[in-house]
Amino acid sequence: MRVIILAAGMATRFRQQPRGHTSLVAGEFTALVDELDTCGHKCLISIGDRPLIAWTVDRLQKKGFDDIYVVTGHNHHRIYATIGPRVQYVYNPFFRATNSLGSLWFARDKIPRGGGTVILNADVFFEDRLLDVIVEERNSPVLFADRSRTDVADYRFRLEGELITAYGKADAIPDGTVDAEYIGVGYVAAAHTMGFRTRVEDLVERQGAYDRWWEDALYSWVAEKRPVYCRDVSDSKIFWGEVDNAEDVKTIRQWVSAHPHVP
Numbered sequence: 001m002r003v004i005i006l007a008a009g010m011a012t013r014f015r016q017q018p019r020g021h022t023s024l025v026a027g028e029f030t031a032l033v034d035e036l037d038t039c040g041h042k043c044l045i046s047i048g049d050r051p052l053i054a055w056t057v058d059r060l061q062k063k064g065f066d067d068i069y070v071v072t073g074h075n076h077h078r079i080y081a082t083i084g085p086r087v088q089y090v091y092n093p094f095f096r097a098t099n100s101l102g103s104l105w106f107a108r109d110k111i112p113r114g115g116g117t118v119i120l121n122a123d124v125f126f127e128d129r130l131l132d133v134i135v136e137e138r139n140s141p142v143l144f145a146d147r148s149r150t151d152v153a154d155y156r157f158r159l160e161g162e163l164i165t166a167y168g169k170a171d172a173i174p175d176g177t178v179d180a181e182y183i184g185v186g187y188v189a190a191a192h193t194m195g196f197r198t199r200v201e202d203l204v205e206r207q208g209a210y211d212r213w214w215e216d217a218l219y220s221w222v223a224e225k226r227p228v229y230c231r232d233v234s235d236s237k238i239f240w241g242e243v244d245n246a247e248d249v250k251t252i253r254q255w256v257s258a259h260p261h262v263p
Helices: 028-039 052-062 076-086 100-106 129-136 147-152 190-206 216-223 246-258
Strands: 002-007 068-072 088-091 117-121 124-126 142-146 156-160 163-168 180-188 229-232 240-242
Touching (some): 002 052, 002 100, 028 246, 052 068, 052 124, 068 100, 076 088, 100 190, 100 216, 124 180, 129 180, 147 180, 163 216, 163 229, 180 190, 180 240, 190 216, 240 246
Parallel strands (some): 002 068, 002 117, 068 088, 142 229
Antiparallel strands (some): 156 163, 156 180
């Protein structure tokens, strides 16, 4: 099973001041933005004893995922200096203009014809038990989500059974109508990889959608009433966090500090 980690972005949202209620105390936001500027990339922010992307690669390799590609762009050299030749790389030279769909387009020939592909955003922290859930998954294509976090959901799904029927942020799926929060990880089985790759190519090459998210390739299937599944991780009580902002870093660090023996 191949893994593609998307790590080309510039973390522009991270630098936005939090609005409304926040757990950050005076000076924490500025300190975390300064830390981001120092390390050079959101996936290089320190979580416990190592950078975020090192957690991801360590956990993947411990579970036997050795076929790993990282799509880089912004500060590629710093990511390489952190994880080195343990993985293979694809470089997106247009990282300033593209979003994750454009990055995946640069890695489109790494989507294998004869095997499944896990695609994940480099700013996601997760317990290694999530990888067991991925290996056991039989539906495809599937996006992993959490039904327990609907009250604080950022990117939201509506579901009918296991199928995704609607997707979006609060303007598209208001509070009270959310079924699950997307966690930033997906899986496409061998039976669907070529169709998925073709859709990525179509969106970028013919529709100019290089500035959209990689998941839009699957959301376009939902719009066509083609099945795209959601796998809920809340039953397994798997901790995860996506680093969109400084407060997310604080939350993940607190969890790691409270669980020092979790691999």
